[in-house]
Amino acid sequence: MSxxxxxxxxxLRRTPFQALxxxxxxxxxxxxxxxxxxxxxxxxxxxxxxxxKPQVIAFFKEGTTSQDVSAIENALKxxxxxxxxxxxxxxxxxxxxxxxxxxxxxxxxLVTANIxxxxxxxxxxxxxxxxxxxxxxxxxxxxxxxxxxxDVVATLTSVTRIIRVVGGATVGFLMVFATLVIIMIxxxxxxxxxNEIEIMRxxxxxxxxxxxxxxxxxxxxxxxxxxxxxxxSYGLLWYFxxxxxxxxxxxKLLPVNPLFMLALLGSSFIVxxxxxxxxxxxxxxxxxxx
Amino acid sequence: MIHFDCVSKxxxxxxxxxxxSLEIKQGEFVFIVGPSGAGKSTLLRILTRELLPTxxxxxxxxxxxxxxxxxxxxxxxxxxxxxxxxxxxxxDRTVFEQVALTLEVQGKSDEEIQKSVEHTLKLVEIWDRRNxxxxxxSGGEAQRTAIAxxxxxxxxxxxxxxxTGDLDPKTAWGVIQLLNxxxxxxxxxxxxTHNQEIVNTLKRRVVVLKQGKxxxxxxxxxxx
Numbered sequence: 001m002s003x004x005x006x007x008x009x010x011x012l013r014r015t016p017f018q019a020l021x022x023x024x025x026x027x028x029x030x031x032x033x034x035x036x037x038x039x040x041x042x043x044x045x046x047x048x049x050x051x052x053k054p055q056v057i058a059f060f061k062e063g064t065t066s067q068d069v070s071a072i073e074n075a076l077k078x079x080x081x082x083x084x085x086x087x088x089x090x091x092x093x094x095x096x097x098x099x100x101x102x103x104x105x106x107x108x109x110l111v112t113a114n115i116x117x118x119x120x121x122x123x124x125x126x127x128x129x130x131x132x133x134x135x136x137x138x139x140x141x142x143x144x145x146x147x148x149x150x151d152v153v154a155t156l157t158s159v160t161r162i163i164r165v166v167g168g169a170t171v172g173f174l175m176v177f178a179t180l181v182i183i184m185i186x187x188x189x190x191x192x193x194x195n196e197i198e199i200m201r202x203x204x205x206x207x208x209x210x211x212x213x214x215x216x217x218x219x220x221x222x223x224x225x226x227x228x229x230x231x232x233s234y235g236l237l238w239y240f241x242x243x244x245x246x247x248x249x250x251x252k253l254l255p256v257n258p259l260f261m262l263a264l265l266g267s268s269f270i271v272x273x274x275x276x277x278x279x280x281x282x283x284x285x286x287x288x289x290x
Numbered sequence: 291m292i293h294f295d296c297v298s299k300x301x302x303x304x305x306x307x308x309x310x311s312l313e314i315k316q317g318e319f320v321f322i323v324g325p326s327g328a329g330k331s332t333l334l335r336i337l338t339r340e341l342l343p344t345x346x347x348x349x350x351x352x353x354x355x356x357x358x359x360x361x362x363x364x365x366x367x368x369x370x371x372x373x374x375x376x377x378x379x380x381x382d383r384t385v386f387e388q389v390a391l392t393l394e395v396q397g398k399s400d401e402e403i404q405k406s407v408e409h410t411l412k413l414v415e416i417w418d419r420r421n422x423x424x425x426x427x428s429g430g431e432a433q434r435t436a437i438a439x440x441x442x443x444x445x446x447x448x449x450x451x452x453x454t455g456d457l458d459p460k461t462a463w464g465v466i467q468l469l470n471x472x473x474x475x476x477x478x479x480x481x482x483t484h485n486q487e488i489v490n491t492l493k494r495r496v497v498v499l500k501q502g503k504x505x506x507x508x509x510x511x512x513x514x
Contacts, residue, residue: 003394003397014382195378195380196380198378199378199380199391200391200395201367202338202340202367202372203367203368203391203392203395203396203439203443204364204365204366204367204368204392204395204396204443205364205395206361206364206395207364209395
């Protein structure tokens with residue numbers, strides 16, 4: 001094994017430009033793969049957040065009394081579809097607003113409790129029930145506006161689907177491309193070393209002794225490309241976490257779970273072994289006649 | 291040691307070897323001579339299983355090498371050292387590395403390689419050239435490197451295909467003396483050559499091939 005590693009290192013050293021080209025192709029493939037996986041996982045988690053939080057928010061008109069609110073709440077509690085209701089008064093709304101914008105004194109100065117409407121948050125068991133509850137609330141004269149997150153869910157669902165389809169197609173294409181590049185580079189190296197291979201055969205080298213350094217080289221490109229891509233994607237994610245956290249608000253996706261990133265690295269390794277192994281194995285089968 | 295029994299080899303319609311029968315004993319030094327195209331190189335290539343004969347049987351030791359499976363060919367080749375007219379050295383390896391390659395493919399340890407290569411390079415008198423690349427060597431030094439590579443694994447047989455073909459007479463004699471010395475250790479040498487002077491001076495067994503047939507086989511022969 002140590003001899004195989006030594007021969008592989010020699011192969012890499014003696015054709016550094018081809019090695020670099022193969023490494024960069026693998027790096028780009030895995031960077032695309034990992035970014036799409038992170039995006040898909042993020043959009044999926046956001047979708048789950050909205051799906052698991054089926055909520056209708058009804059905003060009340062100015063002058064709505066607590067009796068009006070209680071009457072609506074009591075009526076909704078009779079509904080089997082409703083799991084919970086929560087009244088948010090003007091003062092509570094101001095408190096939430098202040099908490100959210102505590103770092104921006106300008107926004108805090110402009111808003112008082114009078115501007116913010118009181119609201120009622122109604123949770124249901126199933127997201128499909130939200131529309132029915134919203135229709136009931138819209139008929140209430142004291143309700144000024146009803147917000148249903150159905151639109152958000154629909155948008156996120158389609159975004160997730162697009163990421164999966166576009167990401168899958170792009171990554172699929174890049175994987176095929178990377179495999180072909182590995183075949184081409186390993187094939188080129190086999191041709192370049194045909195004298196050495198012929199001499200090794202005559203000296204009594206076993207087929208595996210000749211073949212294994214080429215296979216290992218393909219695997220190296222895969223693993224090294226995947227590792228470099230993972231370091232970069234983790235680095236970018238870590239760097240942009242503060243910005244993205246502000247953008248995502250209540251959706252707790254960041255900081256990203258290290259276990260998720262380790263799983264991503266592990267899966268990338270499996271794909272890398274497949275692409276690098278398949279490419280080099282195909283090249284050896286095609287070009288190395290022992 | 292080596293026994294050819296009615297061996298023929300055809301390339302398409304050309305008969306390169308025609309029912310050759312030949313016995314070579316362990317420790318013999320045999321010249322295979324004959325004009326170009328007589329079948330000398332084909333005979334040697336069949337011995338290393340680079341080629342399979344069209345018919346006939348070849349025994350090396352107790353093994354019929356025409357019947358051994360592909361997986362056993364490396365083991366056969368480890369028992370046979372090969373020296374070529376054009377040396378077949380690798381441009382990107384030093385003298386030491388060229389010779390070490392034989393032992394590397396045999397799976398020897400680094401210590402063993404260091405020891406054996408040093409010993410062999412000293413024997414062929416190129417130890418001081420060990421860090422040079424083929425382009426920095428003279429023809430004689432390159433052929434000595436090739437011989438060192440062929441014998442470092444202590445093979446039973448050394449096949450030399452026109453090893454002096456590219457060398458001046460003085461250097462050629464140096465190479466022949468080296469092969470003679472290797473033969474004195476008990477290694478069987480089979481050498482294909484055109485060089486009349488060497489054959490006639492050394493007075494060893496000479497097998498003359500012509501158009502794929504053995505036309506003469508004499509113990510202390512001459513090349514006429």
